[in-house]
Each structure stands twice: as C-alpha cells, then as structure tokens.
Amino acid sequence: MDLVNHLEGRLLFAVPKKGRLQQATLDLLSGSDVQFRRETRLDIALVKNLPIALIFLPAADIPTFVGEGRVDIGITGRDQVAEHDATLAKGEISGVEEILDLGFGGCKLQVQVPQKGDITEAKQLVGRNVVTSFTALTDAFFRGLEGAQPGEKLQTKIKYVGGSVEAACALGVADGIVDLVESGETMKAAGLKAIDTVVESTAVLVKSRNSKSELLDLIAARIRGVITAQRFVLCQYNIPRSELAVASKITPGKRAPTITALEEENWVAVSSMVEKKRVATVMDELIKVGATDILVLNIANSRTD
Ligand SMILES: Nc1ncnc2c1ncn2[C@@H]1O[C@H](COP(=O)(O)OP(=O)(O)OP(=O)(O)O)[C@@H](O)[C@H]1O
Ligand SMILES: O=P(O)(O)OC[C@H]1O[C@H](OP(=O)(O)OP(=O)(O)O)[C@H](O)[C@@H]1O
Structure with a gap:
C-alpha cells in the first residue's frame, strides 16, 4: 500500500524512529490507545482506531518537521527543540510549541573536557576546538562567553560530528566537546569531565504553532492522562x-x-x-x-x- 496517499485528513504525529526516546514513546502511545502496526522498514504507520498517521523520524529532525508545519504534533527531546530554535534568525518566532513535559529522557547537554587536562572552566575553551552534534546551541553558548554579536565570527572553532562525540578529545580533534550526559558513564569511560551545562532536557510533546484541532487536543489529553498516571x-x-x-x-x-x-x-x-x-x-x-x-x-x- 502506498501510505503517502493515505495521509489526507489525518493528524500527522512524529515519533522517534530509534534511540533513547523511542520505547517510552511507544509505551505512551499504547497507554493512550493509539493502535497501529508498523510494517518493516516503513516510516509511516496509519493508526487503526483514530484518523492519525505516525511518522517515524530521527529525534533531531522532529522539530524541523513540526516547526515547518509538515507534521502537526511530535515527541522529541527539549534539547532538540532548543537546537532547532537556536538556528532561527533574530526575531523569528519558532514554529514549535511545547505542550507537555513527558518526564522521561532526562539528560543534560554539557561542556566536557579531558579529566587530566588543565581546563576547568568553559571560557578556557574560547579560541580552541569544540566538537558537538548541537552546533547552534554551542555557537550561542560560546557567543555568550565571548561577548560576540550575532553575525560576528567566533574565535572558538565549533565542528559538527553526528555521533560518538566523546571520541573527539582522545583523537585530538577537539579540546572540548558539548554532548549529552545522563548517568555520566559514557563521559567517564572517555576520560572526560563536565565543566558547564548548556541546557537540561526531558522528552516533550510539541505541536506545530498553527496546528489546531479537536483531535490534537484529544490526543494531548490522553497523553497527559497517561503521564499523570505514571507519576x-x-x-x-x-x-x-x-x-x-x-x-x-x-x-x-x-x-x-x-x-x-x-x-x-x-x-x-x-x-x-x-x-x-x-x-x-x-x-x-x-x-x-x-x-x-x-x-x-x-x-x-x-x-x-
Ligand atoms: N543518555 C541519555 N539519557 C536520556 N536521554 C537521552 C540520552 N541521550 C539522549 N537522550 C535524549 O534522546 C534524544 C535522542 O538521542 P539519541 O542518542 O537516542 O538519538 P538518535 O536518534 O538515536 O541519534 P543518534 O544516531 O545521534 O544517537 C536526545 O535528543 C535526548 O533528548
Ligand atoms: O551519561 P550516559 O548515561 O552515559 O549517556 C550519555 C550518552 O548517551 C547518548 O548517546 P547514545 O548512547 O544514545 O548513543 P550515540 O552516541 O550514538 O548518540 C549521548 O550522546 C551520550 O553519548
């Protein structure tokens, strides 16, 4: 079946296709009686008992789809929403609106440096190499430290990597990194320590600023009910x-x-x-x-x- 042609009239709901937030999100959907069957390798699933289509996307891409109004509602990390919002031009209003803190997926985006090195404060990284998957938030953070104006070139060199960010210091690619920390095990294993926090995050239910419907309110109320019951x-x-x-x-x-x-x-x-x-x-x-x-x-x- 060509699912793309069956989306008309359905509320589009973006959910993480893999990773740390996926299982808790699927549990929430099940607790909200959202019934679906996802065919192997398909990133769209039609909900059987409601006019909703689930769109499975990387957590990092969900704010873009929601922000541009391509999907109506989604679940992702607040860190991802903050990263998306940090890419907006000055004065531009984000198309992503947070409806509900879901309580799971708690972590912090932190500035990390080698445990053994001489760096103890984030401002010592100014002018040096910093590697991250969150380039917009990292840019804004160092802009603040440097007192640089929007548009002004930063002294700190920020480089993007898609994953395994912790390896960057050991491999000599970076003097420091900005990456997520939950238990701290990954950071410790890589011989790193945290010296500052850029944002704190949990999973959030978000909606597209212009999306409004009874179904959206209904699904948000169901999810709120499940979250309250869990708490x-x-x-x-x-x-x-x-x-x-x-x-x-x-x-x-x-x-x-x-x-x-x-x-x-x-x-x-x-x-x-x-x-x-x-x-x-x-x-x-x-x-x-x-x-x-x-x-x-x-x-x-x-x-x-
Ligand atoms: N260790 C963690 N503990 C709790 N939540 C986390 C943790 N790591 C990430 N998250 C949350 O989950 C979101 C998705 O991260 P995750 O690493 O699972 O992404 P992914 O889609 O699998 O991407 P990648 O391929 O880059 O790992 C993050 O934006 C963050 O909000
Ligand atoms: O503090 P901890 O509990 O050790 O968790 C932190 C790790 O979790 C995330 O990565 P993940 O394991 O999801 O894989 P990734 O590196 O592929 O993103 C994050 O990027 C850290 O590497």
Whole structure:
C-alpha cells in the first residue's frame, strides 16, 4: 500500500524512529490507545482506531518537521527543540510549541573536557576546538562567553560530528566537546569531565504553532492522562477524625483528598493521589499521625486537571 496517499485528513504525529526516546514513546502511545502496526522498514504507520498517521523520524529532525508545519504534533527531546530554535534568525518566532513535559529522557547537554587536562572552566575553551552534534546551541553558548554579536565570527572553532562525540578529545580533534550526559558513564569511560551545562532536557510533546484541532487536543489529553498516571499512585488509609486535618496536609492530593465516613465512629477513610517518588516518606509520616490500613494502588490511567 502506498501510505503517502493515505495521509489526507489525518493528524500527522512524529515519533522517534530509534534511540533513547523511542520505547517510552511507544509505551505512551499504547497507554493512550493509539493502535497501529508498523510494517518493516516503513516510516509511516496509519493508526487503526483514530484518523492519525505516525511518522517515524530521527529525534533531531522532529522539530524541523513540526516547526515547518509538515507534521502537526511530535515527541522529541527539549534539547532538540532548543537546537532547532537556536538556528532561527533574530526575531523569528519558532514554529514549535511545547505542550507537555513527558518526564522521561532526562539528560543534560554539557561542556566536557579531558579529566587530566588543565581546563576547568568553559571560557578556557574560547579560541580552541569544540566538537558537538548541537552546533547552534554551542555557537550561542560560546557567543555568550565571548561577548560576540550575532553575525560576528567566533574565535572558538565549533565542528559538527553526528555521533560518538566523546571520541573527539582522545583523537585530538577537539579540546572540548558539548554532548549529552545522563548517568555520566559514557563521559567517564572517555576520560572526560563536565565543566558547564548548556541546557537540561526531558522528552516533550510539541505541536506545530498553527496546528489546531479537536483531535490534537484529544490526543494531548490522553497523553497527559497517561503521564499523570505514571507519576502518581493512589494512597488510601483510615484515620481518626481528630487527626484528619494533619493527615490531609501530608496527602493534600491534586485538588483535595477524598474523605469517606467509616462504619466505626470517629474514623474516616482517606483517598488521595501522591507522587510516586514521595510515597514512602508520606507513608512514614501517616503512620506517625495514627493512620492505619495504608494501601498504595497503581493508577492505570487518569484524566485530571
Ligand atoms: N543518555 C541519555 N539519557 C536520556 N536521554 C537521552 C540520552 N541521550 C539522549 N537522550 C535524549 O534522546 C534524544 C535522542 O538521542 P539519541 O542518542 O537516542 O538519538 P538518535 O536518534 O538515536 O541519534 P543518534 O544516531 O545521534 O544517537 C536526545 O535528543 C535526548 O533528548
Ligand atoms: O551519561 P550516559 O548515561 O552515559 O549517556 C550519555 C550518552 O548517551 C547518548 O548517546 P547514545 O548512547 O544514545 O548513543 P550515540 O552516541 O550514538 O548518540 C549521548 O550522546 C551520550 O553519548
């Protein structure tokens, strides 16, 4: 089937075709009941249960397609959006609008130099060779350090490489690099250390500035629901009514905790959304104020404000 001829009338949704953001993105789509089957080697997949076509693209190219309005919505890293926006002319408005921070794919774009060398600050790299896949952000960063005006030639020599950026210092191509760091394992293995941060990034849902439709809002609401469900758990417990005020401060919920009367006099049951990463501390605090029968339940999906 010639899929390109079946795109008419469909919302075009760009997703990473490989790499660090792909699996979490596919999980999000599945949690949002976006059903599709991708044929081997095809970069377009028609969604079976909604008028949407998924376009599989490198994460780095997604802001360009979204920014030019070629696709309506996409998932990529905030670093990639920042790199795209850094290529715009002064005063030019980006065509890419962030709708939602997705929380996964956390990393930092950092200036790195050999651990053993004498460079400890990014400004010591001014006038030297810097290698990166993020040339526009790196240019803007060193422009700031050099105090150079837009259009003025930089003293720092910035060179593009597409991957394995960490090898550049060891091979003598660079005095420093600007590349992504998450755990720091790759940087350490290459004998490098971070001396500055250019941007911090997580995966984001973005839309094309001029794209507007009910379907776009619907898909964004579904994704927001899945993300919220992943971030929160439902915490339920029983507590003497006399301690309810203090317990409610521990579990205020997203809007307010749900309180239900218990058959036992002077006791109530409380149910409240709690951020997953805080839940152990919250349970410790609840025990201290007299809560009993504390249960923590996963949330499969959600729609909240
Ligand atoms: N180590 C990491 N941890 C978390 N997120 C990362 C990491 N590396 C990259 N990312 C995020 O994933 C995005 C895509 O990077 P990734 O290296 O997976 O790209 P790719 O499309 O496979 O390209 P490449 O071929 O250059 O590796 C980055 O822009 C960043 O937002
Ligand atoms: O701090 P860490 O957890 O070690 O992660 C950082 C590495 O991850 C990314 O590369 P990736 O492994 O995706 O491959 P790439 O070099 O081909 O981009 C990034 O470019 C770093 O090399």
